[in-house]
Amino acid sequence: AKEEGKNNFQFFMPTMNKQAHHRLLLENKLRNAIEKNHFQLFYQPQLDLKTGDVVGTEALIRWFDPEQGMISPAEFIPLAEDTGLIGQIGDWVIDAACRDMKALQAKGFPQVKVAINVSAFQFRHGKHLTEVIRQSLEEHDYPAKLFALELTESILIDDVNETLNILNSMRDLGITLAIDDFGTGYSSLSYLKQFPIDILKIDQSFIRDITTDASDKAIVSAIIAMAQQLDIDVLAEGVETLEHQAFLQSQGCDYVQGYLYCRPIPADELFDHWQKKQLT
């Protein structure tokens, strides 16, 4: 029996080991990247669909590893969440977004909002999060009215009263609150009535087939109509084609974001685009 156990051990360990090993390597690399500050924020414009004006930019983190090159947030944000490292990364994002936007606007770039993504871990430490935002705004002398948070539905539902407290303290700072990936969570819509939400971002999975898929069409129309009734603005993400744009226009969508207009790019490239009048 002892022999068998030993064989099992030898049979199962290699694959388990490999996964755990990969994770550990990535975690160590991530800690090192935090220490050496191997991150950069890219920015993707958000446009007013009626005027075509840029009204905001979403900050999207990029990790540049000296050996591996760019590592996508889809790959490391989940690990950062699990390990709590997202706390430090998230604090850096807030500071960097304020600093970058302040610098851009000092050079003449329009006074548009910057939106940052917030993870569940950060929201659970809502007091800290709110305090870091307050401090970064103050330190960079960056106006609260030009700062927005993108929160997913799933991070809001845990405890309604606690969520409301955190959202209200953020709202008291004067910042904008958006719900990201709207429609993909399983939460009830009633929270929209209770929570101080300014913007719904319709998830790109609903936009992709909007011109061909009848149910996606119906869902997007319904979200826009509901938001109008609740006096909440709607932003469609993942807008890639003129057909997407035309449908959203016909439904009265307020804002758009997607590859049709611009990919996420570094702040200095965003500035160049704007200077060359490729952005209005």
Ligand code: C2E
């Ligand atoms: P998200 O917040 O839903 O961001 C939208 C993602 O869609 C971005 O991917 C963006 O580059 C991509 N995208 C933009 N326009 C289009 C389009 O027209 N078509 C398609 N197919 N995709 C488009 P990205 O930059 O790889 O970020 C992935 C996710 O990683 C984000 O999803 C967000 O959940 C997370 N993330 C990114 N930066 C941060 C951050 O600073 N903090 C946290 N907590 N999460 C972040």
Ligand code: CA
């Ligand atoms: Ca987002």
Ligand code: CA
């Ligand atoms: Ca999204």
Ligand code: CA
């Ligand atoms: Ca997302």
